[in-house]
Amino acid sequence: MSVGPTGTGATVPVRNSRLNREDGGPLHAQIRDILHRQIVDLALPPGASLPTEEELQRQFGVSRSVVRQSLAGLADLGLIRRQRGRGSVVAATPVLRRHVQQAGGLDEQAAAHGQRLRTHVITVEPSAPPQAGIDALNTDNTWKIERVRYLDDLPVAFMRTWVPRDFFPHFTAELLEDTSLLGLMRDHGYHPAGGPRQVQAVSADPELARMLGINAREPVLLLQGVTRDALGHGLEWFNVWHSPNTVFDVDAQVTSQPGRVSQEHLRRLRNLTRQLEAELDNLQEGGR
Known part of the structure; x- marks a missing residue:
């Protein structure tokens, strides 16, 4: 399929129309996911047109009912609008952008892009974390906090966090609702400094899929890590699953290869060594 200009009226290209008909899940979900990824990856503006139902039928080799299920799924996610006489067009879907090397401050990062995050607390309960969390926090006396973050009305992240109860004994769901967790830590006298993080792609289980409004087994990005203060106290150990709209x-920085030094750098070092030796000789002569 030809691709129009990237303004309103452009056509979303279907780059990969191959479906896994053996164990890839429902065909309508596979088509929906292919179109979903291309809408997000290509960052097409609102108003860009999707192929017609007939074109999608032909490219994927499926029935019209399967295509209509796929488009209905995209509409439910808020990714497209289905208009009589125009077919389906890309909607103004919010995309959450975050810096993987920046600890916390998700609200501030969203605000920098003119967006506002909303937080809904699912549960706050005494519960020990997995062993990795116990090692990171140096305690198993913790709160388990589960939250969903929304961008507009779209769920973009599900967070499961453990924090030490000894540091934060008064945390409640009401206190944490629509509030920055790290901001509350500062209010309690603990100032988050950062810590190691890792990102990996995982498949959404049915419960996570329900939280994020996606299909089970759909790939999501899991950010896992620990946040410490300047004294090394573990303040939180967390898992954050991000929707595909993130x-x-x-x-990234290019680093010099270890063990390889340029000739120019060696020449400068030799000149500097000779200058230092000359200065030392002068000082010794003056001291005699």
Whole structure:
């Protein structure tokens, strides 16, 4: 399929129309996911047109009912609008952008893009974390906090966090509703400094899929890590599952290869050594 300009009226290209008909799950969900990824990856503007139902039938080799189920799924996610006489067009779907190397401050990162996050607390209960969390926090006396973060009305992240009860004995669901967790930690006298993180792709289980409004087994990005204060106290150990509407920005730097030193650098070091030796000789002569 030809691709129009990237303004309103452009056509979303279907780059991969191959379906796994053996064990890839329902065909309508596979088509929906293919179109979903291309809408997000290509960052097409609102108003860009999807192929017609007939074109999608032909490209994927499926019935019209399967295509209509796929488009209905995209509409339920808020990714497209279905208009009589125009077919389906890309809707103004919010995309959450975050810096993977920045600890916390998700509300601030969203605000920098003119967005506002909303938080809904599912549960706050005494519960020990897995062993990795116990090692990170140096305690099993913790709160388990589960929250969903929304961008507009779209769920973009499900968070499961453990925090030490000795540091934060008064945490409740009401206190944490629509509030920054790290901000509350600062209010309690603990100032988050950062800590190691890791990101990996995982499949959504049925419960996570329900929280994020996606299909079970759909790939999501899991951010896992610990946040400590400047004194090394573990303040939180967390798992954050991000919806496919999340873009991670990474500021990558090229580093010099170890063990390889340029000739120019060696020449400068030799000149500097000779200058230092001359200065030392002068000082010794003056001291005699």
